[in-house]
Amino acid sequence: SPSAWAWCSPPIWARAAGAPEAAASHFQRGLTYERGNQELNQRLIEVLEGQGKKQQAADERKRYAGILLEQGQRKAACEQYGKAADLVPTDPLPLERLLDLQAEEKSLDDARATADRLVNVYMQLGLGDKAKGVYPRLLMLEPRDVTLREKLAETHAALNELPTAATIFRELAQEQLDRGELVAAAERLRRVLQLQVLGKA
Numbered sequence: 614s615p616s617a618w619a620w621c622s623p624p625i626w627a628r629a630a631g632a633p634e635a636a637a638s639h640f641q642r643g644l645t646y647e648r649g650n651q652e653l654n655q656r657l658i659e660v661l662e663g664q665g666k667k668q669q670a671a672d673e674r675k676r677y678a679g680i681l682l683e684q685g686q687r688k689a690a691c692e693q694y695g696k697a698a699d700l701v702p703t704d705p706l707p708l709e710r711l712l713d714l715q716a717e718e719k720s721l722d723d724a725r726a727t728a729d730r731l732v733n734v735y736m737q738l739g740l741g742d743k744a745k746g747v748y749p750r751l752l753m754l755e756p757r758d759v760t761l762r763e764k765l766a767e768t769h770a771a772l773n774e775l776p777t778a779a780t781i782f783r784e785l786a787q788e789q790l791d792r793g794e795l796v797a798a799a800e801r802l803r804r805v806l807q808l809q810v811l812g813k814a
Contacts, residue, residue, distance in 0.1 A: 654673070657673055671698075672697075691711055694707040728761075744768055748764055762784075766782050
């Protein structure tokens with residue numbers, strides 16, 4: 614079979630003619646022989662992105678990320694999933710995979726940002742059940758995280774599940790009252806009242 618070096622360089626005629634389709638086809642064939650060859654993956658992605666084929670490039674980045682995971686390169690895989698999500702912002706899959714990895718690594722700051730993006734994508738796609746299941750995954754790691762609990766409550770509110778949202782805010786307010794955080798507790802109670810009014814409208 615052709616060497617990896619040969620596959621990393623498309624035919625001279627394809628380069629000279631500026632034929633990205635031929636170059637992409639060349640790299641794809643090369644990957645059937647050299648699966649996991651990082652240079653081939655990167656060159657194919659570059660060609661696809663240069664053609665403006667964002668979905669195909671994103672799909673290739675997801676495949677590449679899977680191979681990197683098989684090789685134990687978790688950080689590099691995270692980078693590929695993140696870039697795939699940037700290419701096709703309405704595709705939840707790379708964000709799902711990225712969140713899985715960040716949660717496993719307990720990279721909570723990164724996971725919070727990814728969770729916000731994923732919830733927004735789910736809401737845009739009308740996948741409410743999935744949207745409200747995102748923050749509880751992180752709350753398993755940080756059960757008392759106030760910001761995550763507020764975001765979960767607002768997700769329920771956006772889905773018109775107002776009693777559930779009000780209950781979460783009420784629990785937060787009670788905890789803040791117990792700690793003597795009167796101003797913060799008052800803000801949470803105001804939100805409870807707003808949700809109750811909306812529920813009666």
